[in-house]
Each structure stands twice: as structure tokens, then as C-alpha cells.
Amino acid sequence: MKVVKIDKENWAEGIEKIKESYKVFGPSKSKEFHLFKELEKGEAPDLNFLNTRLSPKSMFFPQSEGILCYCLDPNKKDECNIVKEIQKDYSPKAIIGIRPCDAKAFTLVRPNFDNEEYQDPYWIKAYDSITFIGLACSNTDDSKKGMPCSSCFCTSAGCGPFNEEGLDALIVNTDDGYIIKALTNKGEEFLNKAELSANSNADELTANINTLKKQAEEKINSFVETDKLKDKILLDLHSANFWDDECFACINCGTCTYVCPTCWCFDIQDENYGDSGVRFKQWDSCMYPLFTLHGSGHNPRSTKVQRFRQRFMHKLKYYVDKYDNGIQCVGCGRCIRLCPVNIDIRKICNIMNSYEPAA
Amino acid sequence: MIGYMDKIKEISERILKEGKVDIIVGFRKGSLPMMNEPCVVKKAEDVKNLVWDSNCGINLVNYLTNRKEKIGIIAKGCDTRNIVTHIVENKIKKEQLFIIGVPCTGMIDKNKVASKVDSEIIEVTENENTIKVKTKTNEIELNKTDLLQENCSICVHRNPVVYDELVAELIEEPKDIDRYASVKAVESMSAEEKWNYFEDLISTCIRCYACRNACPLCYCPTCFVDESRPQWVGKGQDKSDIRTFHFLRAFHCAGRCTDCGSCERACPMGIKVRDFTKKLEKDCVELFGWEAGMTLKERPPLDEFKLNDPEDFIY
Ligand code: SF4
Ligand code: SF4
Ligand code: SF4
Ligand code: SF4
Ligand code: SF4
Numbered sequence: 001m002k003v004v005k006i007d008k009e010n011w012a013e014g015i016e017k018i019k020e021s022y023k024v025f026g027p028s029k030s031k032e033f034h035l036f037k038e039l040e041k042g043e044a045p046d047l048n049f050l051n052t053r054l055s056p057k058s059m060f061f062p063q064s065e066g067i068l069c070y071c072l073d074p075n076k077k078d079e080c081n082i083v084k085e086i087q088k089d090y091s092p093k094a095i096i097g098i099r100p101c102d103a104k105a106f107t108l109v110r111p112n113f114d115n116e117e118y119q120d121p122y123w124i125k126a127y128d129s130i131t132f133i134g135l136a137c138s139n140t141d142d143s144k145k146g147m148p149c150s151s152c153f154c155t156s157a158g159c160g161p162f163n164e165e166g167l168d169a170l171i172v173n174t175d176d177g178y179i180i181k182a183l184t185n186k187g188e189e190f191l192n193k194a195e196l197s198a199n200s201n202a203d204e205l206t207a208n209i210n211t212l213k214k215q216a217e218e219k220i221n222s223f224v225e226t227d228k229l230k231d232k233i234l235l236d237l238h239s240a241n242f243w244d245d246e247c248f249a250c251i252n253c254g255t256c257t258y259v260c261p262t263c264w265c266f267d268i269q270d271e272n273y274g275d276s277g278v279r280f281k282q283w284d285s286c287m288y289p290l291f292t293l294h295g296s297g298h299n300p301r302s303t304k305v306q307r308f309r310q311r312f313m314h315k316l317k318y319y320v321d322k323y324d325n326g327i328q329c330v331g332c333g334r335c336i337r338l339c340p341v342n343i344d345i346r347k348i349c350n351i352m353n354s355y356e357p358a359a
Numbered sequence: 360m361i362g363y364m365d366k367i368k369e370i371s372e373r374i375l376k377e378g379k380v381d382i383i384v385g386f387r388k389g390s391l392p393m394m395n396e397p398c399v400v401k402k403a404e405d406v407k408n409l410v411w412d413s414n415c416g417i418n419l420v421n422y423l424t425n426r427k428e429k430i431g432i433i434a435k436g437c438d439t440r441n442i443v444t445h446i447v448e449n450k451i452k453k454e455q456l457f458i459i460g461v462p463c464t465g466m467i468d469k470n471k472v473a474s475k476v477d478s479e480i481i482e483v484t485e486n487e488n489t490i491k492v493k494t495k496t497n498e499i500e501l502n503k504t505d506l507l508q509e510n511c512s513i514c515v516h517r518n519p520v521v522y523d524e525l526v527a528e529l530i531e532e533p534k535d536i537d538r539y540a541s542v543k544a545v546e547s548m549s550a551e552e553k554w555n556y557f558e559d560l561i562s563t564c565i566r567c568y569a570c571r572n573a574c575p576l577c578y579c580p581t582c583f584v585d586e587s588r589p590q591w592v593g594k595g596q597d598k599s600d601i602r603t604f605h606f607l608r609a610f611h612c613a614g615r616c617t618d619c620g621s622c623e624r625a626c627p628m629g630i631k632v633r634d635f636t637k638k639l640e641k642d643c644v645e646l647f648g649w650e651a652g653m654t655l656k657e658r659p660p661l662d663e664f665k666l667n668d669p670e671d672f673i674y
Contacts, residue, residue, distance in 0.1 A: 064595035340625035
């Protein structure tokens with residue numbers, strides 16, 4: 001696969017070129033923080049950020065996504081009482097500057113939307129329309145902010161600052177240029193379309209990347225222990241006595257789940273206005289009481305401790321057991337940084353991993 | 360305020376040992392700079408875990424309700440006003456509480472601190488009036504007064520309104536503060552400017568409801584946004600539904616909001632949700648001469664009818 005190094009001066013030009021073939025999305029600072037948005041003409045992705053406030057999961061899993069619409073107006077004979085699929089834009093998109101943790105996160109999410117039994121066409125089509133161009137978390141001059149940040153624990157969560165899973169190409173921001181390494185055919189195609197004039201001594205550049213990768217990994221000094229989770233007895237963990245104390249501060253706000261790249265839960269809602277209506281997918285969260293409320297009025301997770309336990313058991317035990325693919329967390333640290341009361345998944349994970357039931 | 364720590368521990372330990380309370384609700388040290396975690400202490404020997412500094416902004420009154428124990432709570436000015444509101448609204452009885460009153464000098468806004476430095480903050484240490492901020496590249500000392508949460512910088516009720524014991528002498532309340540400058544700025548806008556202002560304000564709202572959940576006033580068993588039979592508000596990201604949530608939340612807090620800032624502090628998107636509640640607070644002062652949580656003897660104005668209630672704003 002192609003590895004190239006381009007001058008920073010040529011970057012903006014390449015981005016403009018790319019916009020002819022893709023809709024281009026990238027990090028952009030609005031208000032106090034960075035979010036992913038579609039880049040306008042002449043706008044390059046702002047790569048000087050720690051991580052975006054929200055994960056870019058909404059690009060293919062929007063917070064609210066209309067899927068079907070209907071009409072009840074008897075005067076419209078051809079449409080009345082017919083449910084129609086909402087047409088969407090699945091044209092090629094490129095997302096530039098996604099962090100490796102987010103890209104890996106989506107590979108953990110995929111089995112939920114795309115498996116032998118069920119395929120969610122909306123998720124799959126949207127995801128597959130995207131070319132993921134990652135940005136390694138390395139420290140460079142123009143990113144004095146300093147990646148990785150101190151609440152990143154990706155290396156012990158099955159990921160890492162240069163992790164390639166889920167990416168089509170990886171950008172490494174160095175002092176004197178961007179090294180871009182294609183990882184899939186989609187990534188190669190992206191590079192070709194950008195028509196960047198570039199130095200491409202693949203061996204030298206790969207060696208370069210490997211050195212920076214090692215340096216970045218060494219900077220990570222926050223870790224979780226996950227090695228014993230799989231062997232724990234599920235019901236032991238479920239009935240463990242630490243949940244009460246750990247959940248005390250939680251206000252069940254759901255922030256942790258909304259900002260998380262691996263949280264996938266959604267609800268289906270119908271909204272009707274006059275003679276027409278729409279059915280849509282809507283993010284949901286296990287932290288909310290409504291999440292499990294039955295039509296009968298019974299709620300199997302009616303208390304905070306039950307909801308709190310669900311989030312961590314799902315990510316750190318049920319997922320581990322069901323998919324045998326590590327934990328459902330990539331260590332991006334967003335939930336830790338944005339929790340208003342400082343619930344820290346690293347702490348909970350370590351408590352779970354070391355938990356021994358009283359004999 | 361870090362000077363209060365020993366006294367807080369001493370009182371907490373004593374009232375636990377004497378059996379005056381079964382638990383203490385306070386804060387323990389958090390895992391990130393400028394973050395503490397609300398916690399409950401059940402045994403006298405665990406009192407050592409309690410901390411108190413300028414990062415205890417989340418309102419603890421949230422944690423009092425629906426508990427059976429006798430509760431000791433470490434409460435700053437605004438917390439005690441929310442306790443008063445709770446008592447008046449029959450959410451809790453004073454007898455269930457032992458209030459450890461904290462004369463407060465204000466809580467730090469971590470976003471403000473972050474905006475003063477250009478790389479990640481690794482460590483923050485607090486002195487009486489300054490904080491030392493260590494980043495990956497640098498170390499600087501900043502004045503606490505420049506870093507206060509907006510509500511704290513205009514707070515004139517720093518002293519506890521009700522308490523069983525104080526951790527320190529009452530402090531002098533600030534004078535000559537224009538508490539409503541931000542509201543007046545919006546009031547002076549044209550209708551269109553106002554519209555744009557609020558549209559921009561909530562443009563990044565993800566409807567996580569952290570603002571609602573961090574507020575001690577929001578204790579309805581089922582919030583109107585969660586009600587599904589009938590469903591009052593759409594669940595999606597439709598703008599009118601987001602607005603509806605914000606407007607109604609604010610109105611539910613009218614005459615009850617103590618401007619503790621918990622809502623704003625909790626918002627992951629940095630939305631200044633107090634812009635809504637602050638206007639209602641101002642209206643309550645101007646129309647009813649009312650400030651929330653200052654007395655146990657009266658109910659909030661929207662709860663009550665008085666013959667001399669103003670009505671010239673009703674159309
Ligand atoms: S963000 Fe924190 S307080 Fe909110 S639901 Fe998650 S753990 Fe609980
Ligand atoms: S659980 Fe937290 S740290 Fe893990 S992926 Fe989600 S937001 Fe990131
Ligand atoms: S609002 Fe007043 S009492 Fe409350 S934390 Fe701020 S300064 Fe302290
Ligand atoms: S906490 Fe912020 S993002 Fe969440 S609902 Fe409130 S205003 Fe919106
Ligand atoms: S609305 Fe906000 S400022 Fe007012 S009492 Fe609730 S949390 Fe505090």
C-alpha cells in the first residue's frame with residue numbers, strides 16, 4: 001500500500017481536490033470545542049485538537065434519523081396509507097482527522113448492526129459510504145496541545161494512538177509534513193484522488209511512523225486491567241456489593257452514553273403531524289428510566305444502581321462474553337472527561353476485573 | 360476554602376460518632392484535575408476521604424431525597440437555599456438533616472481555566488486565593504476570582520441560610536454587584552436578535568438532560584419530556600422540541616431556582632442554560648420581591664395566590 005509524505009503547503013490544495021470526489025467532513029472548532037462537520041469550500045480540517053467533544057458516530061448513526069414516512073390524506077391516492085422509505089444521501093464521503101480510537105470503536109459496533117441474523121440497512125449503507133482517514137495521536141509542534149491526553153487509556157483498551165483498525169488511511173502529523181499511509185483500497189483511492197505531489201519512499205516513511213508510534217504509546221500513562229473479566233462469573237459481578245457505592249454520585253444523565261463512540265442503543269419513535277408522519281431511529285441510553293419501561297408500567301431497571309450497573313456490565317462483561325472481542329470501550333476517555341460528577345470507567349473496570357466474591 | 364477541610368472532617372466525624380446522623384453527603388477527590396465526586400460516608404473512619412475546595416460545584420441537594428437515614432450534608436450557600444426549597448415543597452423534613460454550613464467563596468469554572476492555557480491541564484493545586492495550573496508545557500498561577508463560575512461571580516448569598524453548625528465564621532456578602540447584567544443585555548435586544556441569540560445558545564444541545572438531572576428542583580417522578588402517555592414533546596432533534604424542553608424546564612424552575620449553577624456546570628456542551636433561569640429569577644425579584652430559598656415561612660410565588668399579586672403582565 002501507498003505511503004506518502006506531503007508538504008503542509010500542499011495540504012489545502014489536496015483537500016480542495018478531494019472535495020470534487022467526496023463530501024468531506026473534518027474537525028472544526030465552533031464555540032469552545034471541536035466537532036466534526038462538513039467542510040465548506042476553502043475550509044481545511046483543523047487538526048490542532050485533542051479530541052472532538054462528541055464522537056463522529058452521528059455521521060452514520062444520527063441522533064435522530066428518519067427511516068420511513070407515511071401519508072394519511074385520502075385525497076392523495078397514490079400515497080395514502082403507503083409507508084415509504086426516506087431517501088438518503090449515500091454518496092461517497094470522507095472523514096478526515098478521525099482519531100484511531102473512534103475508528104476502532106465503530107468496528108466494535110458493527111456486529112450489532114450487521115450480523116448473520118440482522119442487518120440495519122441505514123447504518124450499513126451510511127457507514128460503507130465513508131472513507132475513514134485517521135489522524136494518529138502524535139505530538140507535533142503545531143499540536144502543542146499534546147496527544148495523547150492524560151485521560152486516554154487506549155493502549156490497555158485494545159486500541160492505541162496509531163491503531164489502524166477501521167481506518168482506510170492514517171495521517172501522521174510531523175513537524176515537516178503529513179505522512180499518509182493507505183491501509184485499504186478505499187484509502188488508496190482517496191490518495192489518488194487528492195493528487196498530492198509527494199515524496200513516497202515507503203520504507204523510510206514506514207520506519208518513521210513506527211518510531212513516532214512507539215513514542216506516542218510510551219506517553220500513555222493511564223491504564224485499565226481487563227484480563228480477568230472474561231473468567232468472572234457473570235452473576236457474581238452482577239450481585240457484587242460495590243455498585244451501590246460507585247453509583248452514588250451518578251445522576252443518570254446519559255451524557256456518558258451520548259458522547260461514547262461505542263454506545264449504540266436506539267429507540268424507534270413515530271411522529272405524526274396532521275396527515276403525515278415519520279418513523280425515526282433515536283439515540284437512547286441505558287441510563288434513562290424510560291429505556292426499559294414496559295408497556296405494562298413495569299420497569300425491570302427502575303433504580304439508578306440497576307441502570308448504572310447495566311452500562312458497565314454491558315461494556316465490560318456482556319460484550320466481552322458475547323463477542324469474544326475484548327471490551328466494548330476503546331479508551332477515548334470522553335465519558336470520564338464529560339461526566340458531571342466524575343464517574344470514571346477506569347476505576348469501575350479495575351474494580352470489576354479484580355472483584356472476588358466473598359467466600 | 361481548602362482551609363475548611365479539617366473542620367468539615369471534625370464535625371462529620373463527631374456527628375457520625377454521636378449518632379446524630381447515619382451518613383454524611385459530601386465530596387471525595389476526583390480522578391481528573393478540578394473534579395470532585397459527590398459521595399456518601401457511612402463510617403467515622405471514612406471521614407478522611409472527604410474533600411472540600413473550589414471544585415465542589417455540583418448541588419448536593421439532589422442526593423438527599425428518598426432516603427431513610429438521618430443525613431449530614433455539607434452545604435454551601437446555594438445548597439442550603441435548595442434545602443429550604445425542598446423543605447417548603449415537602450420533599451424532605453428539616454429533622455432528617457444535619458446541615459454543615461459552608462460560607463462559600465465561589466466555585467471554579469474548569470472551562471474558564473482551560474481557556475487560559477493552550478495545552479492539556481495535568482494538575483491543579485489550590486491555595487486560598489489562587490490556583491496553580493500545571494500543563495504539559497507550562498505552569499502558571501491564576502487568581503481564583505477570575506475563574507469563578509459565572510453564577511458564583513455574581514452570588515450574593517454565599518452564606519448558608521439554614522445550618523446546624525458552621526465550618527467557619529460567616530463571610531461578608533459582596534455588595535454592589537449587578538446580578539442581572541447578562542439578562543439586561545438580552546432584554547435590550549430586538550426580537551430578532553433575541554431569537555438568534557437563543558437559537559445559537561442551544562444550537563449544540565444534544566438533549567442528554569444533564570442540566571435537568573443535575574438540578575435539585577427537577578424531581579418530578581416522570582419529567583414532561585419523558586412522559587409517553589400522552590407524549591408532550593417529540594424525542595428527536597427537531598429544533599422546536601429542543602426549544603420546548605429548554606423553555607419548559609426553565610419555567611418549572613421559576614421562583615425556585617437558586618442560581619446554584621449546577622445545570623450549567625453539568626452540560627457537556629458548555630451551554631449557558633442559566634440564561635433562561637436567570638431571567639425568571641429577575642422577574643421574580645422585580646414582580647414579587649421574591650428570592651428562592653431564603654425563608655421557610657413562605658411558598659414560591661408561582662405556588663401561591665395573593666390578592667396583591669401583580670397582573671399587568673398578563674394579557
Ligand atoms: S455521565 Fe456520569 S452522571 Fe451522567 S449518567 Fe454517565 S456516569 Fe452517570
Ligand atoms: S466508554 Fe468512555 S472511554 Fe470507553 S469508548 Fe466510551 S466514551 Fe470512550
Ligand atoms: S452560587 Fe454562591 S454559594 Fe453557590 S457555589 Fe457559587 S458562590 Fe457558592
Ligand atoms: S445538559 Fe446541555 S446538552 Fe444536555 S440537554 Fe442540557 S443543555 Fe442540552
Ligand atoms: S436551574 Fe440550574 S441554577 Fe437553578 S437551581 Fe437548578 S441547577 Fe441550580
